[in-house]
Structures are given as structure tokens and as C-alpha cells.
Amino acid sequence: MKILLILLTLSYALMGAVAKDAAFALDFEDDYQTALAKAKQANKPLMLVVVQDPCPYCDRLVEKTFEDAKVKEELENFVALIVDKRGDFPDEFKGTPVPMTYFINAKIEKSTYKNLGYLNAVDFAKMLKGVKNLHPKKIR
Numbered sequence: 001m002k003i004l005l006i007l008l009t010l011s012y013a014l015m016g017a018v019a020k021d022a023a024f025a026l027d028f029e030d031d032y033q034t035a036l037a038k039a040k041q042a043n044k045p046l047m048l049v050v051v052q053d054p055c056p057y058c059d060r061l062v063e064k065t066f067e068d069a070k071v072k073e074e075l076e077n078f079v080a081l082i083v084d085k086r087g088d089f090p091d092e093f094k095g096t097p098v099p100m101t102y103f104i105n106a107k108i109e110k111s112t113y114k115n116l117g118y119l120n121a122v123d124f125a126k127m128l129k130g131v132k133n134l135h136p137k138k139i140r
Helices: 001-015 017-026 032-042 056-065 069-075 122-135
Strands: 045-049 081-085 099-106 109-117
Touching: 001 099, 017 045, 017 081, 032 045, 032 069, 045 056, 045 109, 056 122, 109 122
Parallel strands: 045 081
Antiparallel strands: 045 099, 099 109
């Protein structure tokens, strides 16, 4: 019984490991409240990426798309956050298929745009340019 309990605890602890590892490697945030505070302070939109393991499309998004130089350049206009689907973040962003990317106006804490699924680097960079224009420079 003790072994079963230990294995369950270990597997639960590893659920969010992929998102945390990706956040560390990409220099993204991995905590919603921290990322939201940074976005408010910087007056930037918050990009919330929801992933889970196993998910080959999530892996491609993290390993291919987010590593692209053009995408990294466009991401400077956002506070980027990556979380595991089973993690701790607002319920309104849970329960969706993965990968799901939300762009959140930090002042009102509402999504202004979302994208379901994997996009290659070229298409993701184009989306970032378009989304950036949805967010006014000064939000009242």
C-alpha cells in the first residue's frame, strides 16, 4: 500500500514537470499569478500556453516553434507563460484541448484571442504580430 501511495504521489508530481522544464528552457514564466503581475507592470499582453504530457503537438510547439529566432523576437512584446493542463491557473482557461494558446489582456484578465493547436514558426510569428496589434499600447 505504501508503494502504491508513493508511486501515485510521484506520478502526480511529474505531471507538471514538462511544462516547468519548458518554461525554464525557454525563459517563460511557469506561474500564472507571477506572469500576470509582470504583464500588468510591463503593460504587455500575457501569452498563456497550455500543454500536457504526452502530446506530440505540444512538444513540437515547445521544441521547434518557440526556439525560432523570429518567434523569440516577436515574443519580446509579450509576457510568456507555459503551464500544464492540470496545473494551477484560472478555470476559464482549463478544459480545452492542447496545445492551446491564450492572449490575455492583463488589465482586465480576459482573453482577447486564442489559438488551438500547433503552428509552425512562420505562422506563429505572423499570429504574434497580429495579436500584438489587438492590444493597445496604453490600456485604460
